[in-house]
Amino acid sequence: MWMEIDLQSEVPIYTQLVDQLIEGIASEQLKPGDPLPSVRSLAADLGINLHTVNKAYQILKQDGFLQVHRKQGVVVQPGGMPGVDAAFRAKLARGLRTLAAEAAVRGMSEAEFAAQSAAVYRQLTTKGEETK
Amino acid sequence: MWMEIDLQSEVPIYTQLVDQLIEGIASEQLKPGDPLPSVRSLAADLGINLHTVNKAYQILKQDGFLQVHRKQGVVVQPGGMPGVDAAFRAKLARGLRTLAAEAAVRGMSEAEFAAQSAAVYRQLTTKGEETK
DNA sequence: ACGTCTGTTATACTTATAATATAACAGATA
DNA sequence: TATCTGTTATATTATAAGTATAACAGACGT
Incomplete structure:
Protein backbone atom coordinates (compact mmCIF):
# COMPACT_ATOMS: atom_id res chain seq x y z
CA MET A 1 0.00 0.00 0.00
CA TRP A 2 1.08 3.59 -0.69
CA MET A 3 0.16 4.96 2.70
CA GLU A 4 2.58 6.12 5.33
CA ILE A 5 1.92 6.50 9.02
CA ASP A 6 3.91 8.48 11.56
CA LEU A 7 3.58 6.70 14.89
CA GLN A 8 5.45 9.51 16.65
CA SER A 9 3.06 12.20 15.43
CA GLU A 10 0.74 13.98 17.80
CA VAL A 11 -2.11 13.55 15.33
CA PRO A 12 -4.04 10.30 15.88
CA ILE A 13 -3.33 7.42 13.49
CA TYR A 14 -6.95 7.14 12.38
CA THR A 15 -6.91 10.85 11.53
CA GLN A 16 -3.80 10.40 9.44
CA LEU A 17 -5.57 7.60 7.59
CA VAL A 18 -8.67 9.71 6.99
CA ASP A 19 -6.60 12.63 5.69
CA GLN A 20 -4.45 10.52 3.38
CA LEU A 21 -7.44 8.73 1.90
CA ILE A 22 -9.19 12.03 1.17
CA GLU A 23 -5.98 13.33 -0.40
CA GLY A 24 -5.81 10.14 -2.44
CA ILE A 25 -9.30 10.82 -3.81
CA ALA A 26 -8.50 14.48 -4.44
CA SER A 27 -5.38 13.57 -6.42
CA GLU A 28 -7.33 10.90 -8.31
CA GLN A 29 -4.94 8.22 -7.17
CA LEU A 30 -8.17 6.78 -5.81
CA LYS A 31 -11.04 6.88 -8.28
CA PRO A 32 -14.77 6.25 -7.68
CA GLY A 33 -15.35 2.52 -7.49
CA ASP A 34 -11.78 1.64 -6.60
CA PRO A 35 -11.50 -1.11 -3.98
CA LEU A 36 -9.69 -0.43 -0.72
CA PRO A 37 -7.67 -3.00 1.23
CA SER A 38 -9.53 -4.85 3.95
CA VAL A 39 -9.27 -3.55 7.47
CA ARG A 40 -7.19 -6.56 8.43
CA SER A 41 -4.70 -6.46 5.55
CA LEU A 42 -4.16 -2.69 5.77
CA ALA A 43 -3.69 -2.94 9.51
CA ALA A 44 -1.14 -5.71 8.98
CA ASP A 45 0.69 -3.72 6.30
CA LEU A 46 0.96 -0.67 8.54
CA GLY A 47 1.70 -2.65 11.65
CA ILE A 48 -1.31 -1.26 13.51
CA ASN A 49 -4.54 -2.57 14.91
CA LEU A 50 -7.60 -3.62 12.95
CA HIS A 51 -9.86 -1.26 14.86
CA THR A 52 -7.76 1.78 14.08
CA VAL A 53 -8.24 1.19 10.36
CA ASN A 54 -11.91 0.40 10.89
CA LYS A 55 -12.41 3.71 12.71
CA ALA A 56 -11.01 5.63 9.75
CA TYR A 57 -13.23 3.71 7.33
CA GLN A 58 -16.28 4.37 9.50
CA ILE A 59 -15.66 8.10 9.49
CA LEU A 60 -15.25 8.22 5.72
CA LYS A 61 -18.31 6.03 5.27
CA GLN A 62 -20.30 8.32 7.55
CA ASP A 63 -19.25 11.34 5.49
CA GLY A 64 -20.17 9.63 2.24
CA PHE A 65 -16.68 9.17 0.78
CA LEU A 66 -16.71 5.40 1.02
CA GLN A 67 -19.21 2.61 0.53
CA VAL A 68 -19.43 -0.90 1.93
CA HIS A 69 -20.93 -3.64 -0.18
CA ARG A 70 -20.68 -6.59 2.20
CA LYS A 71 -19.39 -8.21 -0.96
CA GLN A 72 -16.04 -6.93 -2.19
CA GLY A 73 -15.24 -4.98 0.94
CA VAL A 74 -14.79 -1.21 1.02
CA VAL A 75 -15.00 0.87 -2.15
CA VAL A 76 -14.50 4.54 -3.02
CA GLN A 77 -17.93 6.15 -3.40
CA PRO A 78 -18.95 5.41 -7.01
CA GLY A 79 -22.09 7.55 -7.29
CA GLY A 80 -20.85 11.08 -6.86
CA MET A 81 -19.04 12.60 -3.91
CA PRO A 82 -20.85 14.68 -1.30
CA GLY A 83 -20.94 18.37 -2.15
CA VAL A 84 -20.14 21.54 -0.26
CA ASP A 85 -22.71 21.68 2.51
CA MET B 1 -12.98 39.49 29.27
CA TRP B 2 -13.91 39.13 25.61
CA MET B 3 -13.00 35.49 25.29
CA GLU B 4 -15.44 32.64 24.92
CA ILE B 5 -14.76 28.99 25.61
CA ASP B 6 -16.78 26.00 24.43
CA LEU B 7 -16.49 23.33 27.08
CA GLN B 8 -18.38 20.87 24.87
CA SER B 9 -15.97 21.24 21.97
CA GLU B 10 -13.65 18.43 20.94
CA VAL B 11 -10.78 20.90 20.64
CA PRO B 12 -8.86 21.30 23.92
CA ILE B 13 -9.56 24.40 26.00
CA TYR B 14 -5.93 25.53 25.98
CA THR B 15 -5.95 25.28 22.17
CA GLN B 16 -9.06 27.43 22.00
CA LEU B 17 -7.28 30.00 24.15
CA VAL B 18 -4.17 29.95 21.97
CA ASP B 19 -6.24 30.36 18.80
CA GLN B 20 -8.36 33.21 20.16
CA LEU B 21 -5.37 35.12 21.47
CA ILE B 22 -3.62 34.86 18.10
CA GLU B 23 -6.82 35.99 16.40
CA GLY B 24 -6.97 38.88 18.85
CA ILE B 25 -3.48 39.97 17.82
CA ALA B 26 -4.27 39.52 14.13
CA SER B 27 -7.36 41.71 14.43
CA GLU B 28 -5.41 44.28 16.44
CA GLN B 29 -7.81 43.97 19.33
CA LEU B 30 -4.59 43.07 21.11
CA LYS B 31 -1.69 45.38 20.32
CA PRO B 32 2.02 44.97 21.12
CA GLY B 33 2.62 45.85 24.75
CA ASP B 34 -0.96 45.27 25.84
CA PRO B 35 -1.27 43.54 29.21
CA LEU B 36 -3.10 40.23 29.48
CA PRO B 37 -5.14 39.10 32.48
CA SER B 38 -3.30 37.00 35.03
CA VAL B 39 -3.60 33.23 34.80
CA ARG B 40 -5.66 33.23 37.96
CA SER B 41 -8.13 35.97 37.03
CA LEU B 42 -8.66 34.67 33.49
CA ALA B 43 -9.17 31.16 34.80
CA ALA B 44 -11.70 32.47 37.30
CA ASP B 45 -13.51 34.49 34.60
CA LEU B 46 -13.80 31.47 32.32
CA GLY B 47 -14.56 29.05 35.12
CA ILE B 48 -11.59 26.86 34.33
CA ASN B 49 -8.36 25.87 36.00
CA LEU B 50 -5.29 28.04 36.45
CA HIS B 51 -3.04 25.50 34.74
CA THR B 52 -5.14 25.39 31.60
CA VAL B 53 -4.63 29.13 31.10
CA ASN B 54 -0.95 28.82 31.99
CA LYS B 55 -0.47 26.13 29.36
CA ALA B 56 -1.84 28.43 26.68
CA TYR B 57 0.38 31.29 27.83
CA GLN B 58 3.43 29.02 27.83
CA ILE B 59 2.81 27.96 24.24
CA LEU B 60 2.41 31.55 23.07
CA LYS B 61 5.48 32.59 25.03
CA GLN B 62 7.47 29.74 23.50
CA ASP B 63 6.41 30.85 20.02
CA GLY B 64 7.36 34.45 20.73
CA PHE B 65 3.89 36.00 20.74
CA LEU B 66 3.91 36.86 24.43
CA GLN B 67 6.43 38.11 26.95
CA VAL B 68 6.66 37.77 30.71
CA HIS B 69 8.16 40.59 32.73
CA ARG B 70 7.88 39.14 36.23
CA LYS B 71 6.59 42.64 36.89
CA GLN B 72 3.25 43.46 35.33
CA GLY B 73 2.46 39.89 34.32
CA VAL B 74 2.00 38.75 30.75
CA VAL B 75 2.22 41.20 27.86
CA VAL B 76 1.72 40.99 24.10
CA GLN B 77 5.16 40.88 22.44
CA PRO B 78 6.20 44.55 22.12
CA GLY B 79 9.34 44.17 20.00
CA GLY B 80 8.10 42.77 16.73
CA MET B 81 6.26 39.53 16.11
CA PRO B 82 8.07 36.40 14.89
CA GLY B 83 8.17 36.16 11.11
CA VAL B 84 7.38 33.45 8.61
CA ASP B 85 9.94 30.74 9.30
C1' DA C 1 7.92 44.59 57.65
C1' DC C 2 3.56 43.11 56.01
C1' DG C 3 0.19 41.46 52.90
C1' DT C 4 -0.92 40.73 48.19
C1' DC C 5 -0.30 40.14 43.66
C1' DT C 6 2.56 38.00 39.84
C1' DG C 7 4.37 33.66 37.20
C1' DT C 8 6.24 29.17 38.16
C1' DT C 9 6.81 24.50 39.79
C1' DA C 10 5.48 20.18 41.91
C1' DT C 11 2.34 16.54 43.09
C1' DA C 12 -1.78 13.91 42.75
C1' DC C 13 -6.10 12.72 41.00
C1' DT C 14 -9.94 12.14 37.67
C1' DT C 15 -11.61 11.78 33.17
C1' DA C 16 -11.58 11.00 28.26
C1' DT C 17 -9.51 9.38 24.17
C1' DA C 18 -6.35 6.52 21.44
C1' DA C 19 -4.73 2.20 20.55
C1' DT C 20 -4.22 -2.53 21.26
C1' DA C 21 -5.63 -7.45 22.16
C1' DT C 22 -8.94 -11.16 21.71
C1' DA C 23 -13.00 -13.06 20.54
C1' DA C 24 -17.12 -13.95 18.24
C1' DC C 25 -20.88 -13.34 14.64
C1' DA C 26 -23.25 -13.10 9.99
C1' DG C 27 -22.88 -12.72 5.10
C1' DA C 28 -20.32 -13.77 0.83
C1' DT C 29 -17.06 -16.53 -1.85
C1' DA C 30 -14.57 -20.41 -3.86
C1' DT D 1 -16.67 -26.74 4.45
C1' DA D 2 -13.15 -23.42 4.77
C1' DT D 3 -11.97 -18.62 4.23
C1' DC D 4 -12.57 -14.09 3.43
C1' DT D 5 -15.36 -9.77 4.40
C1' DG D 6 -17.20 -5.96 7.77
C1' DT D 7 -19.12 -5.58 12.32
C1' DT D 8 -19.74 -5.80 17.24
C1' DA D 9 -18.43 -6.61 21.96
C1' DT D 10 -15.36 -6.57 25.87
C1' DA D 11 -11.21 -5.65 28.27
C1' DT D 12 -6.81 -3.54 28.90
C1' DT D 13 -2.99 -0.22 28.51
C1' DA D 14 -1.11 4.35 27.55
C1' DT D 15 -1.41 9.02 26.99
C1' DA D 16 -3.42 13.64 27.14
C1' DA D 17 -6.57 16.99 29.18
C1' DG D 18 -8.24 19.07 32.97
C1' DT D 19 -8.71 19.83 37.80
C1' DA D 20 -7.30 20.40 42.75
C1' DT D 21 -3.98 21.92 46.20
C1' DA D 22 0.07 23.55 47.70
C1' DA D 23 4.18 25.98 47.86
C1' DC D 24 7.97 29.20 46.24
C1' DA D 25 10.40 33.57 44.78
C1' DG D 26 10.07 38.13 42.94
C1' DA D 27 7.66 42.68 42.72
C1' DC D 28 4.41 45.99 44.42
C1' DG D 29 1.87 49.23 47.58
C1' DT D 30 0.76 50.30 52.17
Missing part, protein backbone atom coordinates in the same frame (compact mmCIF):
# COMPACT_ATOMS: atom_id res chain seq x y z
CA ALA A 86 -23.11 24.01 5.49
CA ALA A 87 -21.21 21.68 7.80
CA PHE A 88 -18.16 21.68 5.57
CA ARG A 89 -18.30 25.43 5.04
CA ALA A 90 -18.19 25.87 8.81
CA LYS A 91 -15.36 23.38 9.17
CA LEU A 92 -13.42 25.08 6.38
CA ALA A 93 -13.94 28.56 7.77
CA ARG A 94 -12.83 27.48 11.22
CA GLY A 95 -9.71 25.79 9.92
CA LEU A 96 -8.78 28.68 7.66
CA ARG A 97 -9.34 31.23 10.41
CA THR A 98 -6.76 29.61 12.67
CA LEU A 99 -4.20 29.44 9.88
CA ALA A 100 -4.92 32.92 8.54
CA ALA A 101 -4.63 34.47 11.97
CA GLU A 102 -1.13 33.20 12.60
CA ALA A 103 -0.13 34.01 9.03
CA ALA A 104 -1.31 37.59 9.48
CA VAL A 105 0.45 38.00 12.81
CA ARG A 106 3.67 36.72 11.26
CA GLY A 107 3.46 39.31 8.52
CA MET A 108 2.17 37.22 5.63
CA SER A 109 -0.07 39.33 3.40
CA GLU A 110 -3.56 38.42 2.26
CA ALA A 111 -2.29 37.92 -1.28
CA GLU A 112 0.49 35.63 -0.10
CA PHE A 113 -1.92 33.61 1.98
CA ALA A 114 -4.37 33.21 -0.89
CA ALA A 115 -1.54 32.33 -3.27
CA GLN A 116 -0.25 29.70 -0.87
CA SER A 117 -3.75 28.26 -0.58
CA ALA A 118 -4.04 28.03 -4.35
CA ALA A 119 -0.58 26.50 -4.64
CA VAL A 120 -1.34 23.77 -2.15
CA TYR A 121 -4.66 23.03 -3.84
CA ARG A 122 -3.01 22.82 -7.25
CA GLN A 123 -0.13 20.64 -6.11
CA LEU A 124 -2.63 18.29 -4.52
CA THR A 125 -4.95 17.92 -7.49
CA THR A 126 -2.12 17.42 -9.99
CA LYS A 127 -0.26 14.77 -8.06
CA GLY A 128 -1.21 11.79 -10.18
CA GLU A 129 -0.28 13.40 -13.49
CA GLU A 130 3.04 12.87 -15.25
CA THR A 131 2.64 14.40 -18.74
CA LYS A 132 1.96 18.09 -19.17
CA ALA B 86 10.32 27.21 7.96
CA ALA B 87 8.41 25.69 10.84
CA PHE B 88 5.37 27.85 10.18
CA ARG B 89 5.51 27.25 6.45
CA ALA B 90 5.41 23.51 7.13
CA LYS B 91 2.56 23.90 9.60
CA LEU B 92 0.64 26.08 7.17
CA ALA B 93 1.15 23.73 4.23
CA ARG B 94 0.03 20.74 6.27
CA GLY B 95 -3.09 22.50 7.49
CA LEU B 96 -4.01 23.82 4.07
CA ARG B 97 -3.46 20.43 2.46
CA THR B 98 -6.04 18.76 4.65
CA LEU B 99 -8.60 21.47 3.99
CA ALA B 100 -7.85 21.75 0.26
CA ALA B 101 -8.14 17.99 -0.22
CA GLU B 102 -11.65 17.79 1.18
CA ALA B 103 -12.64 20.96 -0.65
CA ALA B 104 -11.44 19.49 -3.94
CA VAL B 105 -13.22 16.19 -3.37
CA ARG B 106 -16.44 18.05 -2.62
CA GLY B 107 -16.20 19.94 -5.89
CA MET B 108 -14.92 23.30 -4.73
CA SER B 109 -12.64 24.81 -7.39
CA GLU B 110 -9.15 26.15 -6.83
CA ALA B 111 -10.42 29.69 -7.40
CA GLU B 112 -13.21 29.25 -4.87
CA PHE B 113 -10.81 27.83 -2.32
CA ALA B 114 -8.35 30.69 -2.78
CA ALA B 115 -11.17 33.22 -2.63
CA GLN B 116 -12.48 31.71 0.58
CA SER B 117 -8.98 31.84 2.07
CA ALA B 118 -8.67 35.52 1.17
CA ALA B 119 -12.14 36.26 2.52
CA VAL B 120 -11.40 34.67 5.89
CA TYR B 121 -8.08 36.50 6.11
CA ARG B 122 -9.71 39.82 5.31
CA GLN B 123 -12.60 39.38 7.71
CA LEU B 124 -10.12 38.54 10.43
CA THR B 125 -7.79 41.48 9.94
CA THR B 126 -10.59 44.03 9.67
CA LYS B 127 -12.46 42.97 12.78
CA GLY B 128 -11.49 45.85 15.01
CA GLU B 129 -12.45 48.56 12.51
CA GLU B 130 -15.78 50.37 12.52
CA THR B 131 -15.40 53.30 10.10
CA LYS B 132 -14.60 52.70 6.46
Whole structure:
Protein backbone atom coordinates (compact mmCIF):
# COMPACT_ATOMS: atom_id res chain seq x y z
CA MET A 1 0.00 0.00 0.00
CA TRP A 2 1.08 3.59 -0.69
CA MET A 3 0.16 4.96 2.70
CA GLU A 4 2.58 6.12 5.33
CA ILE A 5 1.92 6.50 9.02
CA ASP A 6 3.91 8.48 11.56
CA LEU A 7 3.58 6.70 14.89
CA GLN A 8 5.45 9.51 16.65
CA SER A 9 3.06 12.20 15.43
CA GLU A 10 0.74 13.98 17.80
CA VAL A 11 -2.11 13.55 15.33
CA PRO A 12 -4.04 10.30 15.88
CA ILE A 13 -3.33 7.42 13.49
CA TYR A 14 -6.95 7.14 12.38
CA THR A 15 -6.91 10.85 11.53
CA GLN A 16 -3.80 10.40 9.44
CA LEU A 17 -5.57 7.60 7.59
CA VAL A 18 -8.67 9.71 6.99
CA ASP A 19 -6.60 12.63 5.69
CA GLN A 20 -4.45 10.52 3.38
CA LEU A 21 -7.44 8.73 1.90
CA ILE A 22 -9.19 12.03 1.17
CA GLU A 23 -5.98 13.33 -0.40
CA GLY A 24 -5.81 10.14 -2.44
CA ILE A 25 -9.30 10.82 -3.81
CA ALA A 26 -8.50 14.48 -4.44
CA SER A 27 -5.38 13.57 -6.42
CA GLU A 28 -7.33 10.90 -8.31
CA GLN A 29 -4.94 8.22 -7.17
CA LEU A 30 -8.17 6.78 -5.81
CA LYS A 31 -11.04 6.88 -8.28
CA PRO A 32 -14.77 6.25 -7.68
CA GLY A 33 -15.35 2.52 -7.49
CA ASP A 34 -11.78 1.64 -6.60
CA PRO A 35 -11.50 -1.11 -3.98
CA LEU A 36 -9.69 -0.43 -0.72
CA PRO A 37 -7.67 -3.00 1.23
CA SER A 38 -9.53 -4.85 3.95
CA VAL A 39 -9.27 -3.55 7.47
CA ARG A 40 -7.19 -6.56 8.43
CA SER A 41 -4.70 -6.46 5.55
CA LEU A 42 -4.16 -2.69 5.77
CA ALA A 43 -3.69 -2.94 9.51
CA ALA A 44 -1.14 -5.71 8.98
CA ASP A 45 0.69 -3.72 6.30
CA LEU A 46 0.96 -0.67 8.54
CA GLY A 47 1.70 -2.65 11.65
CA ILE A 48 -1.31 -1.26 13.51
CA ASN A 49 -4.54 -2.57 14.91
CA LEU A 50 -7.60 -3.62 12.95
CA HIS A 51 -9.86 -1.26 14.86
CA THR A 52 -7.76 1.78 14.08
CA VAL A 53 -8.24 1.19 10.36
CA ASN A 54 -11.91 0.40 10.89
CA LYS A 55 -12.41 3.71 12.71
CA ALA A 56 -11.01 5.63 9.75
CA TYR A 57 -13.23 3.71 7.33
CA GLN A 58 -16.28 4.37 9.50
CA ILE A 59 -15.66 8.10 9.49
CA LEU A 60 -15.25 8.22 5.72
CA LYS A 61 -18.31 6.03 5.27
CA GLN A 62 -20.30 8.32 7.55
CA ASP A 63 -19.25 11.34 5.49
CA GLY A 64 -20.17 9.63 2.24
CA PHE A 65 -16.68 9.17 0.78
CA LEU A 66 -16.71 5.40 1.02
CA GLN A 67 -19.21 2.61 0.53
CA VAL A 68 -19.43 -0.90 1.93
CA HIS A 69 -20.93 -3.64 -0.18
CA ARG A 70 -20.68 -6.59 2.20
CA LYS A 71 -19.39 -8.21 -0.96
CA GLN A 72 -16.04 -6.93 -2.19
CA GLY A 73 -15.24 -4.98 0.94
CA VAL A 74 -14.79 -1.21 1.02
CA VAL A 75 -15.00 0.87 -2.15
CA VAL A 76 -14.50 4.54 -3.02
CA GLN A 77 -17.93 6.15 -3.40
CA PRO A 78 -18.95 5.41 -7.01
CA GLY A 79 -22.09 7.55 -7.29
CA GLY A 80 -20.85 11.08 -6.86
CA MET A 81 -19.04 12.60 -3.91
CA PRO A 82 -20.85 14.68 -1.30
CA GLY A 83 -20.94 18.37 -2.15
CA VAL A 84 -20.14 21.54 -0.26
CA ASP A 85 -22.71 21.68 2.51
CA ALA A 86 -23.11 24.01 5.49
CA ALA A 87 -21.21 21.68 7.80
CA PHE A 88 -18.16 21.68 5.57
CA ARG A 89 -18.30 25.43 5.04
CA ALA A 90 -18.19 25.87 8.81
CA LYS A 91 -15.36 23.38 9.17
CA LEU A 92 -13.42 25.08 6.38
CA ALA A 93 -13.94 28.56 7.77
CA ARG A 94 -12.83 27.48 11.22
CA GLY A 95 -9.71 25.79 9.92
CA LEU A 96 -8.78 28.68 7.66
CA ARG A 97 -9.34 31.23 10.41
CA THR A 98 -6.76 29.61 12.67
CA LEU A 99 -4.20 29.44 9.88
CA ALA A 100 -4.92 32.92 8.54
CA ALA A 101 -4.63 34.47 11.97
CA GLU A 102 -1.13 33.20 12.60
CA ALA A 103 -0.13 34.01 9.03
CA ALA A 104 -1.31 37.59 9.48
CA VAL A 105 0.45 38.00 12.81
CA ARG A 106 3.67 36.72 11.26
CA GLY A 107 3.46 39.31 8.52
CA MET A 108 2.17 37.22 5.63
CA SER A 109 -0.07 39.33 3.40
CA GLU A 110 -3.56 38.42 2.26
CA ALA A 111 -2.29 37.92 -1.28
CA GLU A 112 0.49 35.63 -0.10
CA PHE A 113 -1.92 33.61 1.98
CA ALA A 114 -4.37 33.21 -0.89
CA ALA A 115 -1.54 32.33 -3.27
CA GLN A 116 -0.25 29.70 -0.87
CA SER A 117 -3.75 28.26 -0.58
CA ALA A 118 -4.04 28.03 -4.35
CA ALA A 119 -0.58 26.50 -4.64
CA VAL A 120 -1.34 23.77 -2.15
CA TYR A 121 -4.66 23.03 -3.84
CA ARG A 122 -3.01 22.82 -7.25
CA GLN A 123 -0.13 20.64 -6.11
CA LEU A 124 -2.63 18.29 -4.52
CA THR A 125 -4.95 17.92 -7.49
CA THR A 126 -2.12 17.42 -9.99
CA LYS A 127 -0.26 14.77 -8.06
CA GLY A 128 -1.21 11.79 -10.18
CA GLU A 129 -0.28 13.40 -13.49
CA GLU A 130 3.04 12.87 -15.25
CA THR A 131 2.64 14.40 -18.74
CA LYS A 132 1.96 18.09 -19.17
CA MET B 1 -12.98 39.49 29.27
CA TRP B 2 -13.91 39.13 25.61
CA MET B 3 -13.00 35.49 25.29
CA GLU B 4 -15.44 32.64 24.92
CA ILE B 5 -14.76 28.99 25.61
CA ASP B 6 -16.78 26.00 24.43
CA LEU B 7 -16.49 23.33 27.08
CA GLN B 8 -18.38 20.87 24.87
CA SER B 9 -15.97 21.24 21.97
CA GLU B 10 -13.65 18.43 20.94
CA VAL B 11 -10.78 20.90 20.64
CA PRO B 12 -8.86 21.30 23.92
CA ILE B 13 -9.56 24.40 26.00
CA TYR B 14 -5.93 25.53 25.98
CA THR B 15 -5.95 25.28 22.17
CA GLN B 16 -9.06 27.43 22.00
CA LEU B 17 -7.28 30.00 24.15
CA VAL B 18 -4.17 29.95 21.97
CA ASP B 19 -6.24 30.36 18.80
CA GLN B 20 -8.36 33.21 20.16
CA LEU B 21 -5.37 35.12 21.47
CA ILE B 22 -3.62 34.86 18.10
CA GLU B 23 -6.82 35.99 16.40
CA GLY B 24 -6.97 38.88 18.85
CA ILE B 25 -3.48 39.97 17.82
CA ALA B 26 -4.27 39.52 14.13
CA SER B 27 -7.36 41.71 14.43
CA GLU B 28 -5.41 44.28 16.44
CA GLN B 29 -7.81 43.97 19.33
CA LEU B 30 -4.59 43.07 21.11
CA LYS B 31 -1.69 45.38 20.32
CA PRO B 32 2.02 44.97 21.12
CA GLY B 33 2.62 45.85 24.75
CA ASP B 34 -0.96 45.27 25.84
CA PRO B 35 -1.27 43.54 29.21
CA LEU B 36 -3.10 40.23 29.48
CA PRO B 37 -5.14 39.10 32.48
CA SER B 38 -3.30 37.00 35.03
CA VAL B 39 -3.60 33.23 34.80
CA ARG B 40 -5.66 33.23 37.96
CA SER B 41 -8.13 35.97 37.03
CA LEU B 42 -8.66 34.67 33.49
CA ALA B 43 -9.17 31.16 34.80
CA ALA B 44 -11.70 32.47 37.30
CA ASP B 45 -13.51 34.49 34.60
CA LEU B 46 -13.80 31.47 32.32
CA GLY B 47 -14.56 29.05 35.12
CA ILE B 48 -11.59 26.86 34.33
CA ASN B 49 -8.36 25.87 36.00
CA LEU B 50 -5.29 28.04 36.45
CA HIS B 51 -3.04 25.50 34.74
CA THR B 52 -5.14 25.39 31.60
CA VAL B 53 -4.63 29.13 31.10
CA ASN B 54 -0.95 28.82 31.99
CA LYS B 55 -0.47 26.13 29.36
CA ALA B 56 -1.84 28.43 26.68
CA TYR B 57 0.38 31.29 27.83
CA GLN B 58 3.43 29.02 27.83
CA ILE B 59 2.81 27.96 24.24
CA LEU B 60 2.41 31.55 23.07
CA LYS B 61 5.48 32.59 25.03
CA GLN B 62 7.47 29.74 23.50
CA ASP B 63 6.41 30.85 20.02
CA GLY B 64 7.36 34.45 20.73
CA PHE B 65 3.89 36.00 20.74
CA LEU B 66 3.91 36.86 24.43
CA GLN B 67 6.43 38.11 26.95
CA VAL B 68 6.66 37.77 30.71
CA HIS B 69 8.16 40.59 32.73
CA ARG B 70 7.88 39.14 36.23
CA LYS B 71 6.59 42.64 36.89
CA GLN B 72 3.25 43.46 35.33
CA GLY B 73 2.46 39.89 34.32
CA VAL B 74 2.00 38.75 30.75
CA VAL B 75 2.22 41.20 27.86
CA VAL B 76 1.72 40.99 24.10
CA GLN B 77 5.16 40.88 22.44
CA PRO B 78 6.20 44.55 22.12
CA GLY B 79 9.34 44.17 20.00
CA GLY B 80 8.10 42.77 16.73
CA MET B 81 6.26 39.53 16.11
CA PRO B 82 8.07 36.40 14.89
CA GLY B 83 8.17 36.16 11.11
CA VAL B 84 7.38 33.45 8.61
CA ASP B 85 9.94 30.74 9.30
CA ALA B 86 10.32 27.21 7.96
CA ALA B 87 8.41 25.69 10.84
CA PHE B 88 5.37 27.85 10.18
CA ARG B 89 5.51 27.25 6.45
CA ALA B 90 5.41 23.51 7.13
CA LYS B 91 2.56 23.90 9.60
CA LEU B 92 0.64 26.08 7.17
CA ALA B 93 1.15 23.73 4.23
CA ARG B 94 0.03 20.74 6.27
CA GLY B 95 -3.09 22.50 7.49
CA LEU B 96 -4.01 23.82 4.07
CA ARG B 97 -3.46 20.43 2.46
CA THR B 98 -6.04 18.76 4.65
CA LEU B 99 -8.60 21.47 3.99
CA ALA B 100 -7.85 21.75 0.26
CA ALA B 101 -8.14 17.99 -0.22
CA GLU B 102 -11.65 17.79 1.18
CA ALA B 103 -12.64 20.96 -0.65
CA ALA B 104 -11.44 19.49 -3.94
CA VAL B 105 -13.22 16.19 -3.37
CA ARG B 106 -16.44 18.05 -2.62
CA GLY B 107 -16.20 19.94 -5.89
CA MET B 108 -14.92 23.30 -4.73
CA SER B 109 -12.64 24.81 -7.39
CA GLU B 110 -9.15 26.15 -6.83
CA ALA B 111 -10.42 29.69 -7.40
CA GLU B 112 -13.21 29.25 -4.87
CA PHE B 113 -10.81 27.83 -2.32
CA ALA B 114 -8.35 30.69 -2.78
CA ALA B 115 -11.17 33.22 -2.63
CA GLN B 116 -12.48 31.71 0.58
CA SER B 117 -8.98 31.84 2.07
CA ALA B 118 -8.67 35.52 1.17
CA ALA B 119 -12.14 36.26 2.52
CA VAL B 120 -11.40 34.67 5.89
CA TYR B 121 -8.08 36.50 6.11
CA ARG B 122 -9.71 39.82 5.31
CA GLN B 123 -12.60 39.38 7.71
CA LEU B 124 -10.12 38.54 10.43
CA THR B 125 -7.79 41.48 9.94
CA THR B 126 -10.59 44.03 9.67
CA LYS B 127 -12.46 42.97 12.78
CA GLY B 128 -11.49 45.85 15.01
CA GLU B 129 -12.45 48.56 12.51
CA GLU B 130 -15.78 50.37 12.52
CA THR B 131 -15.40 53.30 10.10
CA LYS B 132 -14.60 52.70 6.46
C1' DA C 1 7.92 44.59 57.65
C1' DC C 2 3.56 43.11 56.01
C1' DG C 3 0.19 41.46 52.90
C1' DT C 4 -0.92 40.73 48.19
C1' DC C 5 -0.30 40.14 43.66
C1' DT C 6 2.56 38.00 39.84
C1' DG C 7 4.37 33.66 37.20
C1' DT C 8 6.24 29.17 38.16
C1' DT C 9 6.81 24.50 39.79
C1' DA C 10 5.48 20.18 41.91
C1' DT C 11 2.34 16.54 43.09
C1' DA C 12 -1.78 13.91 42.75
C1' DC C 13 -6.10 12.72 41.00
C1' DT C 14 -9.94 12.14 37.67
C1' DT C 15 -11.61 11.78 33.17
C1' DA C 16 -11.58 11.00 28.26
C1' DT C 17 -9.51 9.38 24.17
C1' DA C 18 -6.35 6.52 21.44
C1' DA C 19 -4.73 2.20 20.55
C1' DT C 20 -4.22 -2.53 21.26
C1' DA C 21 -5.63 -7.45 22.16
C1' DT C 22 -8.94 -11.16 21.71
C1' DA C 23 -13.00 -13.06 20.54
C1' DA C 24 -17.12 -13.95 18.24
C1' DC C 25 -20.88 -13.34 14.64
C1' DA C 26 -23.25 -13.10 9.99
C1' DG C 27 -22.88 -12.72 5.10
C1' DA C 28 -20.32 -13.77 0.83
C1' DT C 29 -17.06 -16.53 -1.85
C1' DA C 30 -14.57 -20.41 -3.86
C1' DT D 1 -16.67 -26.74 4.45
C1' DA D 2 -13.15 -23.42 4.77
C1' DT D 3 -11.97 -18.62 4.23
C1' DC D 4 -12.57 -14.09 3.43
C1' DT D 5 -15.36 -9.77 4.40
C1' DG D 6 -17.20 -5.96 7.77
C1' DT D 7 -19.12 -5.58 12.32
C1' DT D 8 -19.74 -5.80 17.24
C1' DA D 9 -18.43 -6.61 21.96
C1' DT D 10 -15.36 -6.57 25.87
C1' DA D 11 -11.21 -5.65 28.27
C1' DT D 12 -6.81 -3.54 28.90
C1' DT D 13 -2.99 -0.22 28.51
C1' DA D 14 -1.11 4.35 27.55
C1' DT D 15 -1.41 9.02 26.99
C1' DA D 16 -3.42 13.64 27.14
C1' DA D 17 -6.57 16.99 29.18
C1' DG D 18 -8.24 19.07 32.97
C1' DT D 19 -8.71 19.83 37.80
C1' DA D 20 -7.30 20.40 42.75
C1' DT D 21 -3.98 21.92 46.20
C1' DA D 22 0.07 23.55 47.70
C1' DA D 23 4.18 25.98 47.86
C1' DC D 24 7.97 29.20 46.24
C1' DA D 25 10.40 33.57 44.78
C1' DG D 26 10.07 38.13 42.94
C1' DA D 27 7.66 42.68 42.72
C1' DC D 28 4.41 45.99 44.42
C1' DG D 29 1.87 49.23 47.58
C1' DT D 30 0.76 50.30 52.17
